[in-house]
Amino acid sequence: VSKGCIYLVGAGPGDPGLITVRGQQLLSQADVVVYDYLVAPKLLRSAPANAELIYVGKKAGQHTLSQDGINKLLVAKAKTGAKVVRLKGGDPFVFGRGGEEALEAVESGIDFEVVPGITAGVAGPAYAGIPVTHRTLASNVGLVTGHETPDKTDSDLDFEALARWRGTLVFYMGVGNLERICSALVEHGMDADTPVALVRWGTTTDQRVVTGTATTIAAIAREAQIKPPALIVVGKVVGLRDQLSWFERRPLFGQRIVVTRARAQASSFTTQLEQLGADVIEMPTIRITPPTDDGPLQEAIGRLSDYDWVVFTSANAVEMFFAALAAAGLDSRALHGVKLCIIGPVTAERLSGFGLKGDCQPANALGRDVVEAMAQSGDLTGKRVLCPRSDIAPPDLIDALTARGAKADDVAAYRTESDCADAEQVKQLLADDRLHWVTFTSSSTVKNFFDVIDPGTIAGGSVRLASIGPKTSEALEAIGRPADVEAHTHTIEGLTEALLEAVRGDVR
Numbered sequence: 259v260s261k262g263c264i265y266l267v268g269a270g271p272g273d274p275g276l277i278t279v280r281g282q283q284l285l286s287q288a289d290v291v292v293y294d295y296l297v298a299p300k301l302l303r304s305a306p307a308n309a310e311l312i313y314v315g316k317k318a319g320q321h322t323l324s325q326d327g328i329n330k331l332l333v334a335k336a337k338t339g340a341k342v343v344r345l346k347g348g349d350p351f352v353f354g355r356g357g358e359e360a361l362e363a364v365e366s367g368i369d370f371e372v373v374p375g376i377t378a379g380v381a382g383p384a385y386a387g388i389p390v391t392h393r394t395l396a397s398n399v400g401l402v403t404g405h406e407t408p409d410k411t412d413s414d415l416d417f418e419a420l421a422r423w424r425g426t427l428v429f430y431m432g433v434g435n436l437e438r439i440c441s442a443l444v445e446h447g448m449d450a451d452t453p454v455a456l457v458r459w460g461t462t463t464d465q466r467v468v469t470g471t472a473t474t475i476a477a478i479a480r481e482a483q484i485k486p487p488a489l490i491v492v493g494k495v496v497g498l499r500d501q502l503s504w505f506e507r508r509p510l511f512g513q514r515i516v517v518t519r520a521r522a523q524a525s526s527f528t529t530q531l532e533q534l535g536a537d538v539i540e541m542p543t544i545r546i547t548p549p550t551d552d553g554p555l556q557e558a559i560g561r562l563s564d565y566d567w568v569v570f571t572s573a574n575a576v577e578m579f580f581a582a583l584a585a586a587g588l589d590s591r592a593l594h595g596v597k598l599c600i601i602g603p604v605t606a607e608r609l610s611g612f613g614l615k616g617d618c619q620p621a622n623a624l625g626r627d628v629v630e631a632m633a634q635s636g637d638l639t640g641k642r643v644l645c646p647r648s649d650i651a652p653p654d655l656i657d658a659l660t661a662r663g664a665k666a667d668d669v670a671a672y673r674t675e676s677d678c679a680d681a682e683q684v685k686q687l688l689a690d691d692r693l694h695w696v697t698f699t700s701s702s703t704v705k706n707f708f709d710v711i712d713p714g715t716i717a718g719g720s721v722r723l724a725s726i727g728p729k730t731s732e733a734l735e736a737i738g739r740p741a742d743v744e745a746h747t748h749t750i751e752g753l754t755e756a757l758l759e760a761v762r763g764d765v766r
């Protein structure tokens with residue numbers, strides 16, 4: 259058995275992009291992931307498909323497991339030889355009880371490593387446009403628990419010292435005690451007009467910020483119904499928010515958008531929307547994995563020079579083919595003398611990355627049109643054709659090649675699995691009415707989406723459907739849920755523009 263280890267990993271404050279490289283790397287190799295309420299759900303996707311994911315979240319009032327229970331769980335899992343990633347919101351050692359978990363590891367003789375994270379007390383203000391220090395406004399910053407009530411006689415907090423602090427104070431876990439914290443600070447001598455901000459769900463699409471002063475903030479927060487998790491930021495730096503607020507000013511900030519995809523390529527649409535501030539959920543997601551049996555692919559690569567043609571039908575096929583080629587100690591030169599047929603511009607682009615151009619690029623992926631295009635560069639009778647493809651690729655290409663007298667080898671280069679975790683997340687968001695848009699870029703995305711999502715669940719809520727053009731809108735109509743928005747220009751850019759327009763037009 260390999261030696262187990264506990265990794266105390268900071269997940270960052272909420273935005274999944276704010277985990278460290280080391281944290282991400284450990285997560286992607288974890289056997290067990292023990293995670294918290296404040297961890298971005300998207301991060302869990304980086305864990306291997308077969309990793310055990312254990313939720314031990316502590317939402318006020320509902321503890322799934324006591325701290326002692328968590329400590330014991332970590333040790334027990336590590337003792338089986340597992341790589342245990344303890345994924346904690348923010349930084350593990352900042353109000354994260356990571357110290358206790360590390361001590362338990364030491365006492366049990368288990369190896370451990372700490373991967374610091376970006377703490378919410380710095381990142382939340384940053385996303386609210388509040389630098390926690392500033393040359394002329396704050397020369398120090400204090401991270402303080404707001405959990406202890408100031409009137410508690412045995413409190414460890416010295417409010418007299420805090421009131422004299424002069425720099426920035428950031429209180430964690432303090433929403434419930436907001437009023438008492440502020441009045442204690444003022445009673446002990448802090449200027450009653452000191453600016454105060456409350457940052458709820460900082461760095462996420464649900465971020466909400468309210469501001470006031472030490473005197474007014476409690477009433478303002480009550481009025482706005484600010485609930486945990488939130489930070490209380492006290493100090494002059496709060497005033498910079500008027501100028502520096504950047505995250506909430508993005509045009510699609512606060513919009514949770516589903517991007518339905520027909521294929522697995524990293525979507526430029528997603529990137530575009532994220533850059534505009536949206537929170538994007540891709541669905542249904544397809545996971546590409548190596549074939550169950552990679553023997554046939556290896557064998558084909560071993561005798562590449564026997565082939566007259568290789569047909570690349572997708573970028574995934576290119577990736578997996580060249581991975582297998584590299585594993586066999588070969589490179590692009592192994593394709594010397596073999597003609598290449600490339601289907602689709604993305605596939606072509608991927609191949610150009612390996613220095614290769616196609617001998618033939620059919621206009622579409624229909625088997626008979628592909629073979630027609632190939633036949634233009636010479637009779638296919640008796641020619642040997644290698645087709646490294648998905649394990650579930652339709653047979654029409656092979657049939658068409660055979661009909662032309664070619665000898666086609668249909669070889670599984672990868673496996674396509676649909677990733678249901680995302681569908682579950684989308685169902686939950688729909689049930690909670692926390693989804694703003696579902697976008698459709700083709701009629702097949704309409705089919706894919708409603709294969710997993712019951713159209714009835716879309717009915718009552720406020721989610722809106724955006725379509726790229728008339729064909730796609732027709733497909734939605736057929737489902738009985740017409741598009742709310744249709745792009746004027748039937749491209750990804752056009753669809754983005756239509757979303758921007760709709761959001762701008764919303765009375766918010």
Ligand code: SAH
Pocket residue numbers: 271272296346347348349350351352353354376377378379382429430431432457458459460461462486487488489
């Ligand atoms: N280890 C964490 C803090 C855990 S204590 C860290 O380093 O960030 C939990 C408290 O952190 C919450 O009550 C809240 O005050 C604060 N918090 C965590 N994430 C937050 C977020 N995204 N927005 C606002 N406050 C957050």
